[in-house]
Amino acid sequence: MTTIEGRRLTQYAHGGGCACKIPPGELEEVVAGLTGAPHAAPELLIGLDTGDDAAVVRLPGAADGMAVVATADFFTPVVDDPYDWGRIAAANALSDVYAVGGRPIVAVNLLAWPREVLPFELAREVLRGGLDVAAEAGCHIGGGHSVDDAEPKYGMAVTGVARPDLLLRNDRGRPGMPLSLTKPLGVGVLNNRHKATGEVFAHAVDSMVALNRDASAAALDAGAVCATDVTGFGLLGHLYKLARASGVGAVIDSAAVPYLDGAREAVRDGYVSGGTRRNLDWVAPHTDFGAADEETRLLLADAQTSGGLLIAGEIPGAPVIGELVPAGERTLTIR
Template identity: 80%
Template sequence: MTTVRDTPVRLTQFAHGGGCACKIPPGELEDVLGGLVGPGTASADGSLLVGLATGDDAAVVTLPAPGGGPARAVVSTADFFTPVVDDAYDWGRIAAANALSDVYAMGGRPLVAVNLLAWPRDVLPFELAREVLRGGLDVAAEAGCHVGGGHSVDDPEPKYGMAVTGVADPERLLRNDTGRPGLPLSLTKPLGLGVLNNRHKATGERFEQAVATMVALNRDASAAALAAGATCATDVTGFGLLGHLHKLARASGVTAVLDTAAVPCLDGAREAVRDGYVSGGTRRNLEWVAPFTDFGDADADTRLLLADAQTSGGLLVAGEVPGAPVIGELVPKGAHSVVLE
């Protein structure tokens, strides 16, 4: 736990939610975005490759290369959230890895990031903010991504993240709308981050396996997916596995069949669900996906774990990824977006 002048500070107690569980519920967000159509959401010349249409992980535009060379795709994203752990340095690392993940989820390579910091300056000392920023800087350095400043505001609730710009090959993007029947589904990180983080917030227990998972970059998973010829992927974050799987299946015009027994989970995750450490964000995720999901014989705890709001989760790839478990497959579109078996 972070200490300031030998006094313990639990950052999670200064936030109404934690990590990606504090996102606006997906149904409400889609209602808001549904009417936003204008010059910034479409491109007559085709230079905007990925925009609002399918709710993908980042925006992608193409830039013509000087001298008639191959075009280059620019990937742009932003992500920030309230404290997910009590340790300031770890929170910074987790938030940075999560923001960078959106670029990796598109098959890109991050180039430069700027910090986004909200801080209750009259409540929490700035030496804690420095630790948050140091954590973000260290993870960005691991990713080979420059950090070029940023923006800060005085806010009653601490928040941190990054806006990230990356590059990609426009002919080798990972998108959420290119899945097709017959492709297997791979998941590169286990589930359970949300319930373990919620237990941490409630009890102060520290779960090293959760921290290690959240700070791990999705760089290698993205490279492996591209090397295997994958074109369809997304990262699993605040909307849970079921929510992101529904969005991928809907965008691709297919149905996703999920083998629930094959889905990997972190040690302690099922126990955390059993003991009731389930966030409101997770319950809202489950409520949102229910009309589009055939739950089969899945019990209530399994449904909650599959809808668990992840923070800096793994990549969900339509294709086989070396070292990642296959958790299902895409089939021709049926009555539901997602079917549990």
């Protein structure tokens, strides 16, 4: 069941997936002053300071030197099928743990539901989708929290573990490191087209539900120390945060960036979210776009939902799309 009184699930939300996030510039203003001393502590290995993907805290006295990874992520419907939405939201929440080199071990559901508008059998399907992806990840589901809300929202708060000496951080990039991207771009514009027209893009769903587990393990095996995942702020937004945190610049070879089939057509046909345009506006003052046309710029800033990992290092099977370079007048350069 994906229609309710002639309406589709995505039509009950003002935005879809990670495109409904608060814009990066506004978010940074909100958290300004909430980072660093006196809030920092030696055991807090990753906190708010660089806007990394998850919090990591060293366990005091742990014999094996393990650390706890904590994150939360939730959003409005990105597709009309409630089961697929649950799978996508779960994969997206788990991704933050993988992005810092961790392993998820337990999660709790976060569910907002307009109980007088949408039937609860849809909510059950959403939760079933999340449960199945968590099971694939070897992550327990231990309950959760729900609220009656005007808009449906779903996600997870996830706890994982990691080794403090084997973390992937967004502030460890150095000039000369290649940049590898583990999933193609374009789910944002395809999801926007789906919301507007009802067209179903199975290959976009397949990309979003794919766990970043293997990519994270491959990055650690390759000795990588720097990575982030590509979600609501788009490739350019997340790369800008990584480069800024690391004190470096970055060059992107636009011809090497992979895209999902139909993504360029979706941009040409005007299915670009407001979130993607805000991403582009945010990075534009820090980017030399060279000869990149508007279509390419929008795709590079496309607000991804459950996107891949952007890793500073060469990873088997992942295309190298650029490299980190010494800091210059502009943080990002597109060639």
